Each structure stands twice: as C-alpha cells, then as structure tokens.
Amino acid sequence: MFFEIKDLTVEVEGKTILRDINLSIDKDEVMVLFGPNGSGKTTLLRAIMGFAGYKVIQGEIIFEGERINNLTIDERARLGLGIIYQHPASIRGVKLHQIASFLTKDDSKIKDLSQRLSLSKHLDRDLNQGFSGGEMKRSELFQIILQDSKFLCLDEPESGVDIENISIMGKVLGEYITKLKKSALVITHTGYILDYINAQKGCVMIDGKLWCVGNPRHMFEKIKELGYEKCKDCLIRKST
Ligand SMILES: Nc1ncnc2c1ncn2[C@@H]1O[C@H](COP(=O)(O)OP(=O)(O)OP(=O)(O)O)[C@@H](O)[C@H]1O
Numbered sequence: 737m738f739f740e741i742k743d744l745t746v747e748v749e750g751k752t753i754l755r756d757i758n759l760s761i762d763k764d765e766v767m768v769l770f771g772p773n774g775s776g777k778t779t780l781l782r783a784i785m786g787f788a789g790y791k792v793i794q795g796e797i798i799f800e801g802e803r804i805n806n807l808t809i810d811e812r813a814r815l816g817l818g819i820i821y822q823h824p825a826s827i828r829g830v831k832l833h834q835i836a837s838f839l840t841k842d843d844s845k846i847k848d849l850s851q852r853l854s855l856s857k858h859l860d861r862d863l864n865q866g867f868s869g870g871e872m873k874r875s876e877l878f879q880i881i882l883q884d885s886k887f888l889c890l891d892e893p894e895s896g897v898d899i900e901n902i903s904i905m906g907k908v909l910g911e912y913i914t915k916l917k918k919s920a921l922v923i924t925h926t927g928y929i930l931d932y933i934n935a936q937k938g939c940v941m942i943d944g945k946l947w948c949v950g951n952p953r954h955m956f957e958k959i960k961e962l963g964y965e966k967c968k969d970c971l972i973r974k975s976t
C-alpha cells in the first residue's frame with residue numbers, strides 16, 4: 737500500500753483528538769475527507785505531516801512501506817509528503833518568487849504556473865502577507881505543485897476561493913493529479929473540488945473517528961440531504 741494509517745490515536749495538548757484511525761490510499765488514488773467543524777480533519781493532516789504538538793499515542797503512519805511516525809516534518813516533506821494549509825501562514829521578508837525558486841529550478845514552470853493561477857503580479861510580494869483568502873489558496877496550490885510532492889494533503893483547498901478561480905484551481909489540480917499520477921487526501925466542505933478531481937474514495941470523520949469509506953459523490957449527496965447528525969445515527973446503527 738502506498739499510504740497507510742493503522743490504529744492511529746493522536747493527542748493535542750493532553751487531549752485525545754483522533755481515535756483508532758485506519759485508512760489506506762493507493763498510488764494514483766484520491767480520498768476525500770468530509771466531516772463537521774471540529775471533528776479532527778485538520779488534526780489528521782497535521783499528524784500525518786508530523787507537526788510539533790501532535791502526539792501519536794498509538795498506531796502507525798506508513799508511507800511507501802516506511803514507518804514515518806518518528807520523522808520530522810522536513811524529513812516527511814523530503815520523502816514526498818506535501819500540505820496545503822487550511823489557514824496558511826504569512827512570512828515577512830520571504831518573497832513568493834524566492835520560495836518558488838527554492839522549490840524548483842525550472843523557471844519556465846514557475847512562469848507558466850504563476851500565470852495560470854493569476855499569481856504573476858504577486859511573485860514579488862512577501863509570502864501571503866496581505867494576500868486575500870483566495871490569493872493565499874492559489875499561492876498554496878502553486879507551491880505544492882512546484883514542490884512536486886508524491887502525496888498531497890489538501891486542507892480545504894477551495895475554501896474562500898471565488899467561483900471562477902475555483903474552476904481555474906480545480907483544473908490545474910485535476911490535471912496535475914491525473915497526469916502525474918499523484919495520490920491525495922483532500923478535505924472539503926463545499927464539495928466543489930469533486931467536480932475537478934477524480935476521487936475514488938470518500939470517508940467521514942465525526943468526533944475524531946473515521947467512518948464509512950465509500951463513493952465520495954454519493955456520500956456528499958447524502959450529507960447534503962441528511963446532514964452529519966443523521967450520518968452519525970446511521971453509522972452508530974451500523975456499528976452496533
Ligand atoms: N492545540 C489545541 N488545543 C486544544 N484543542 C485543540 C488544539 N488543536 C485542535 N484542537 C481541537 O481539536 C478538535 C479538532 O480540530 P480540527 O482543527 O482538527 O477540526 P476540523 O475537523 O479540521 O474542523 P474545521 O472543519 O472547522 O476545519 C477541535 O475541537 C479543536 O478545537
């Protein structure tokens with residue numbers, strides 16, 4: 737298996753946030769993660785990336801056959817894990833073009849992609865400093881593509897992005913994932929991204945637990961129709 741999580745329990749500041757998470761994602765496979773606010777979705781991505789403060793109490797995170805639990809965030813990034821943040825940080829004094837040149841030596845790639853994502857005029861600005869919500873998300877997508885990670889953890893890549901830019905971002909991301917056979921774990925509330933990426937699996941996180949792996953489009957329709965509370969009822973019935 738390309739990416740696997742086994743029985744993962746994660747604690748943040750002494751509080752257990754995720755419990756007994758199991759999931760697997762194949763090479764060239766995209767899984768979408770749904771769930772209400774505060775259910776633990778971002779915590780899962782941060783635990784996968786190895787952020788400080790996300791303590792693995794139990795379980796394993798395995799990437800390309802290697803147990804990565806004890807690797808630092810930069811070691812995981814070097815292995816091929818990348819993240820788009822839900823709330824990206826701003827860095828004063830570091831220009832977007834400097835980050836871009838750090839991530840790739842291919843200047844034509846930087847030029848083409850920045851044009852496609854309407855970021856050319858922002859290349860000279862400090863990273864995310866004063867960027868609008870949508871510009872920040874486009875800048876995140878720009879960086880993760882230049883980084884050329886093998887496994888993409890995308891935390892609400894389309895949130896705050898206007899409808900035209902969702903379409904541009906969606907196409908860029910969809911093409912990138914399909915052409916280069918990337919694997920991804922994608923969090924979405926709006927579901928817009930499902931129109932652009934070919935996601936094979938979906939799952940729902942509720943109260944720090946993962947439920948119900950299935951068809952993401954069907955799942956999203958049911959969530960819209962019935963809400964997460966009903967989803968929870970149904971899942972509880974199923975598991976007892
Ligand atoms: N450092 C922390 N200290 C205390 N609680 C935390 C900390 N980090 C996360 N939590 C709590 O863990 C829970 C899960 O948070 P998380 O950000 O993973 O939710 P989410 O599913 O991504 O929600 P959203 O859809 O709103 O982004 C929340 O109740 C949050 O307040």
Ligand SMILES: [Mg+2]
Nearest residue numbers: 777778779822
């Ligand atoms: Mg979140």
